[in-house]
Amino acid sequence: MKTLFLALYCCLYSFLACAAPSDTITVKVKDELDKPLKGLKLFVHSYPAFYSDAKGIHLLKVKEELEMPFEVWTDSKDYEIIKFSYYKDHKELLVKVKHKNTGPLTTQGKELKSFHENSSVSNNSKEQKTAHALNTATIPSVMTSQSLSADSLRASNTYEQYKGEFEQITHEIYLERERLVLNNEHIKDEISIITQRLDTEKNLSMAERTQLKAYLKKLEYEFEQNGIAFRKAEEQTKVLIDRLKMMLLEKDSINAITANKLKIEQEKRVVAEKRNTRSFTVFSIITLFLLLLAVSFYSIARKMRKQRSSLLLSNQELSEQKKLVEEQNQQLDIFAYRASHDIKGPLKSITALSALAAISVEDKEALELFKLINTSSVKLDNLVTEMLLLAKDSRSELTIFPVNTNNVVEETLRELKNIEGFEKMVITKELAPHLEILTDDTLFHSIVQNLIENAIKYSDKRKAQQTLHISTQLANDRFEISFKDNGVGIDEQFHEKVFASFFRNSSDSNGTGLGLYIVKQNIIKLGGTITLQSKAGKGSTFTVYLPMR
Structure with a gap:
């Protein structure tokens, strides 16, 4: 009895406290150039590790709705996570990673330095500039309720650091562009002078002309290389701008999470309190219901035991009575069969005698009486015949x-x-x-x-x-x-x-x-x-x- 009640209680409580149905989140993995990254091993929250497919995508099945903050990490030796963004409404988790050998902006600093070294002219007027490698610190990928404000502050400091280094690099790029422009103007002037000399001065020797043409060709090549360096500098400027935009978006995202986290936690506390109150109420109702059910079940079981005993006794009596009735019916069938069979013989005699008497008797009144006797005998004979048939049919298999x-x-x-x-x-x-x-x-x-x-x-x-x-x-x-x-x-x-x-x-x-x-x-x-x-x-x-x- 106790086991039954305990099982019923557990089933009801499990039904009320059952978890929400599983859901699916689309995880997208991209590198620094915003290209899908294949085969990267990732961990999300407390779920098992998984690998991104050829399109940099994995469908993660979760048991409950993910709520920020949660952790995303990788144990890869070649890549590290720059940032991740979770879009709750679209069920999408975007993870940005970078190769560990390069920082997000260090490469750009080195390339700027390369621009300076490769774009100078042969008149030793180039200015050697040292590329400033930006700090590679990234915004934390793990965020908990205790570290939320610290993470927000850390993200703000990282943003300010990126911003200062970006302004410095941008200024250097601006100076480099100005230098390239002035250098190009100088090259144009020299090309113009050399061209004019070649056209106007006819007393130049063949060696001087050859030397001027070679120098002119060199100037044209340097002019072309300066143009390439100029365009490459513009491209790298765009890359830096995109990186800064990404940092701004990340900062805004973290600030929004920071602003809403307290509200979400407060709503969760209210929901939890309501759930606890409801669970206590339901538990009390279930307990009372089980007590009433136990009392009712005991009362019904007691009555059923009494009724069963009474029914067993009644069934036994009915079985005995049925057996007695069957025996009596069988005896009646035997009696009816024997009685009908015994009556059949005398009836035949009466019928035959009445028929003979009707032939030999001349008295009309007596003749009528013998006819009535014969008719009655025939009816009785038919009745006896049918009773014999009925008795025979009931006994036969x-x-x-x-x-x-x-x-x-x-x-x-x-x-x-x-x-x-x-x-x-x-x-x-x-x-x-x-x-x-x-x-x-x-x-x-x-x-x-x-x-x-x-x-x-x-x-x-x-x-x-x-x-x-x-x-x-x-x-x-x-x-x-x-x-x-x-x-x-x-x-x-x-x-x-x-x-x-x-x-x-x-x-x-x-x-x-x-x-x-x-x-x-x-x-x-x-x-x-x-x-x-x-x-x-x-x-x-x-x-x-x-x-x-």
Whole structure:
């Protein structure tokens, strides 16, 4: 009992406290150039490690909604995380990484230095400038409720540091551009002077011309290289601007998280308090319900035990009574069979003697009395015959084998052709050819015989022609045999009583009242049914339905 209550309580509590359904978050991994990075191993929060696919994407299945702050990291030897951004509404986590050999802005500083060294002209006027490697500190990728304000401050300091170094590099790029412009102007002037000398001074020797042309070619090459350096400097300036924009976005994101974190935590506390209150209320209700259920269950179980004991006693008594009734019925069947059989002999003698007396006696009054005796003897003989048949059918076991229904109908008609009223009946048949069913031949023969006799006994003598139509067919896997006559019919109020034992439609009937009762009992024994359609004065239709076995 206690185990049942405990299990029920656990199931209910688990149902109320069940976790939210799992969800999926799209994790996108990109490098410094915003290109998808394949095969990087990442860890998110407390979930198992995973690798990005060829498109730098992984679908992470989470058990509950991710809430900032949470941790994202990698154990890669080649890459480190620059930043990550979680877009809650779109279920998307964007992770930016960089190669550990290069800082986010150090490469740009080195390239600027390379620009200075490669873009100078041969007149030794270049200014050697040292590239300033920017600090490679990144914004923390781990953020907890305790370190939120510190992370925000640290991000702000990092931003200011990047901003100062960016301004310095930008200033150097500006000076370099100015130097390149002045250098190009100087080269243009020298090219113009040399070109003019080559065109105007005709006294130049061949060696001087060759030297001037070589110098002119060198100036043109340096002019072209300065242009390339100028364009490359512009491209790197754009890269630096993009990096600064990224830092601004990251700073804004962290500030927004910092501003909303307190509100989110407060909302979580309110939700948790409500949940705890609801859980306590539900727990109290469940406890009270279980107590009431336990009391009710105990009371019901006690009553059921008493009722079971009473039912067992009643069933035992009923079984004994049923056995006694079956024994008594069996004795009654034996008695009815023996009594009917014993009465049959004297009845035959009385019938024969009354018939002989009617022949030899000349007194009209005595002759009438002997006829009445003979008629009564015949009725009693029919009754005894049917009682013997009923007793025999009730005691016999079913013998199932294939029975040709058409043969049974034809054979029964031949057997009944000598009974009173048969010659006046116009009998028509509509029998399905070669129709066989698995049934008991004796019981089926008894059904057909009684229904034909019933139609003859209750034919309407007032009608010019008495008819009986017999038809057979198979329908819905059942055998149907129908007996339709135009006899006296049966009033609708007697339809339910017509199959009862010793029922007769009228006091003038010559029947015993057992024919239709025997029919119904035999049909039930064969697992079938019978229906009646009849109106007084219109005739009757009996339809028998038997299984095909």
